[in-house]
Amino acid sequence: MNSIIKEIEAPLLKSNLPAFDVGDTVKVFVKIVEGGKERTQGYEGVIIKHSGHGVGETITVRRVFQGIGIERVFLVHSPRVEKITVQRRGQVRRAKLYYLRQRTGKATRIKEKVGVRKDAAQTKAAAAAKTEAKS
Amino acid sequence: MTLGVMGKKVGMTQVFDENGLAVPVTVVKLGENIVTDVKTKDKNGYEAVQVGGFAVAEKKLNKPELGNFKKRELSPLKPLKEYRIENSGAYTVGEALKVAEMLTVGMRVDVRGKSIGKGFQGTIKRYNAGRGPMSHGSKFHRSMGSIGAGTTPGRVVRGLHMPGHMGDENVCARHIKVVRVDVEKGLLLVKGSIPGVDGGLVVVTPSKSKWN
Numbered sequence: 001m002n003s004i005i006k007e008i009e010a011p012l013l014k015s016n017l018p019a020f021d022v023g024d025t026v027k028v029f030v031k032i033v034e035g036g037k038e039r040t041q042g043y044e045g046v047i048i049k050h051s052g053h054g055v056g057e058t059i060t061v062r063r064v065f066q067g068i069g070i071e072r073v074f075l076v077h078s079p080r081v082e083k084i085t086v087q088r089r090g091q092v093r094r095a096k097l098y099y100l101r102q103r104t105g106k107a108t109r110i111k112e113k114v115g116v117r118k119d120a121a122q123t124k125a126a127a128a129a130k131t132e133a134k135s
Numbered sequence: 136m137t138l139g140v141m142g143k144k145v146g147m148t149q150v151f152d153e154n155g156l157a158v159p160v161t162v163v164k165l166g167e168n169i170v171t172d173v174k175t176k177d178k179n180g181y182e183a184v185q186v187g188g189f190a191v192a193e194k195k196l197n198k199p200e201l202g203n204f205k206k207r208e209l210s211p212l213k214p215l216k217e218y219r220i221e222n223s224g225a226y227t228v229g230e231a232l233k234v235a236e237m238l239t240v241g242m243r244v245d246v247r248g249k250s251i252g253k254g255f256q257g258t259i260k261r262y263n264a265g266r267g268p269m270s271h272g273s274k275f276h277r278s279m280g281s282i283g284a285g286t287t288p289g290r291v292v293r294g295l296h297m298p299g300h301m302g303d304e305n306v307c308a309r310h311i312k313v314v315r316v317d318v319e320k321g322l323l324l325v326k327g328s329i330p331g332v333d334g335g336l337v338v339v340t341p342s343k344s345k346w347n
Contacts, residue, residue, distance in 0.1 A: 012151060
């Protein structure tokens with residue numbers, strides 16, 4: 001990416017994001033305006049798509065609510081997204097979990113990833129700092 | 136044409152507004168924009184200001200070009216652009232254009248640049264013409280249809296849309312909103328896309344007062 005664009009994006013990027021990947025069950029806390037007041041709402045689901053980089057990084061989170069599948073796309077670095085917490089790490093073999101759309105009930109279960117280091121978020125941050133120091 | 140500033144398109148990204156919504160922006164790196172010559176009615180027959188865009192190395196200019204800068208005791212600049220304005224006397228040779236006064240956040244600007252070249256293209260891409268069916272035994276896919284009637288008029292009307300070279304032409308994107316002006320770093324952020332390739336020359340001028 002161009003260094004000037006990087007410089008513009010740098011202050012907009014969040015540094016406290018946890019490490020998440022496709023297949024993880026996450027809870028996204030979004031700020032919504034309701035009747036002139038602002039409050040935070042949680043939205044829990046499985047990440048089926050993780051795309052983009054820099055400010056434009058997005059995740060698509062799918063959940064089934066009252067029998068209807070809902071997919072919401074979140075701009076990860078948006079100030080509207082207050083917090084993202086990882087509830088469960090999933091073991092998947094695809095980068096895009098579109099196959100979940102055709103499945104219902106028990107078939108949508110995702111195997112839990114075992115042996116995940118708890119400090120994954122910290123290691124990711126450390127790795128980022130390391131590459132930064134290099135460049 | 137009103138006075139404008141030259142810059143180079145850097146690329147696109149997005150920033151967040153006060154409501155937390157993402158705004159797509161194009162980043163423009165502004166040049167030095169130094170007045171190199173002032174044309175007056177008495178001397179030249181018309182009023183204009185000649186502005187040099189970017190500071191370049193001496194070897195990038197040939198001797199006649201360099202001579203002009205030597206005469207005026209300026210550092211070499213490229214490219215030179217003339218703006219026809221009414222009060223050219225208000226400018227002096229060697230001063231930099233005041234970007235902070237010309238461009239403010241929220242105002243509308245026109246951005247001129249050279250569009251990306253598309254090469255030789257058919258009528259579908261070039262003029263949004265329709266096409267025939269691609270299958271079911273059709274032999275009419277993407278080619279042009281009829282170009283006119285027969286004996287009457289007996290010729291092809293002028294300006295008929297035909298295949299040819301597309302892009303690489305001067306394009307002006309009008310009434311674009313300024314999102315941010317950073318005079319210190321020489322950066323300008325405008326909302327949406329602007330013509331040209333990344334690194335291409337663009338000229339940013341304030342839009343007509345109707346829009347500002």
